Amino acid sequence: MFLGLVIGSVWATQKEEGMDNLKLMIVQPIDAFGVRAGSQVIAADRIGAGVGENVIVSRGSPARVLFGGKAVPIDAMIVGIVDSFDVAERSSGEEENGWKKSNG
Amino acid sequence: MFLGLVIGSVWATQKEEGMDNLKLMIVQPIDAFGVRAGSQVIAADRIGAGVGENVIVSRGSPARVLFGGKAVPIDAMIVGIVDSFDVAERSSGEEENGWKKSNG
Amino acid sequence: MFLGLVIGSVWATQKEEGMDNLKLMIVQPIDAFGVRAGSQVIAADRIGAGVGENVIVSRGSPARVLFGGKAVPIDAMIVGIVDSFDVAERSSGEEENGWKKSNG
């Protein structure tokens, strides 16, 4: 999975089978320090993620497993809304810096 | 999924099993601000996407699920034609910029 | 899928189960303008693609679907030899440039 910031949503009337009734959010991958990390992803959301929230996104077939045997061509899902995270990074093995962050 | 701009189409006479009767489009991934984001993708289209339109593309096994048990070696599908999208991005947590965009 | 240029072939005597009798080609991904786009891929070929030809390559599980239930650990297949393609790209929404290209 990757950490992301929800930055928007997208609508499509003309769409493939299995794409009905899916809320599609635009997610900017970020690292644990809030820095952008790669290209935006469009992810389906069923847990009520809103713009400005940090989320966990799962990709590929594992994201699709939630739809079971249904032919839903979804390759990215928001699987969690981040409450908080801890990051401690050792640079060159001696120094250790700690961060605590809460969402919102 | 990712957001893309349809920039062309491609034809192949000599092809693998399961590739017949598939319209193949060349899609340039873009971000929500219209900026190019990564390498072009060739995606199958069954919903009538045309050159110049913004689309949503799904990749990998989830893109193939639409063909059920058939041996169709497709790893990218256009799953939606974008009507519009909203993007709001907070830079450094204070500033918030809003965009609205319609396709076409 | 992605567009690629076949630039060579590779041989291996010592190999895994399911890798016998497979022609393996070295493919350089390119964009629709012929510019290199990412790292080379080794793809299996069953449709007679030759060095210097533009091809369509499918990756991941969808590439493997052609081997059905057999344990063939192939993650990339040449699924089409490009006859021609059309590319039209709008830069900033006003200008439109058109290209036509034939293979060979």
Add this chain to the structure above:
Amino acid sequence: MFLGLVIGSVWATQKEEGMDNLKLMIVQPIDAFGVRAGSQVIAADRIGAGVGENVIVSRGSPARVLFGGKAVPIDAMIVGIVDSFDVAERSSGEEENGWKKSNG
């Protein structure tokens, strides 16, 4: 798989089905020389990996296979905690440099 350094952990109360009781770690991919190699990944951990440890992370459907038929939308798992590794790299075929490293 890729080599990674566990740099933190993340919590989510609001989450998708199948995400309960999973410890989620933030992993920074590194190369065998300790240099960062790509974007951070959020991986599930069931083997007790701690911050500061080098781990092996598997991604995609293979990471999900450990949950069998359960609808767990996990696309990355810590599959091993690194004890040690040996790296020998030939530059231009003549020179050979050797490294030995232990975790911890």
Add this chain to the structure above:
Amino acid sequence: MFLGLVIGSVWATQKEEGMDNLKLMIVQPIDAFGVRAGSQVIAADRIGAGVGENVIVSRGSPARVLFGGKAVPIDAMIVGIVDSFDVAERSSGEEENGWKKSNG
């Protein structure tokens, strides 16, 4: 698949189910000209690949197919040890350069 140079091996005592008795090698992806191409990959090896050898690596679910129904969370396998390869690349359609290379 991709072409790679085996540069080392890695050991883990604490590991997930299905990871026992697997030799794990560190592989540096290279292009057909020997130039590094992307981040190192940890791949399982069952065909006796050694440090300094050029190999073919398959990734994702196709790499896992060799373990059948067993819950082995492996996402990369060495599927061939390269004997030799031919590369011919046309720059701008006129010039053609040829290389032949043998492993070892």
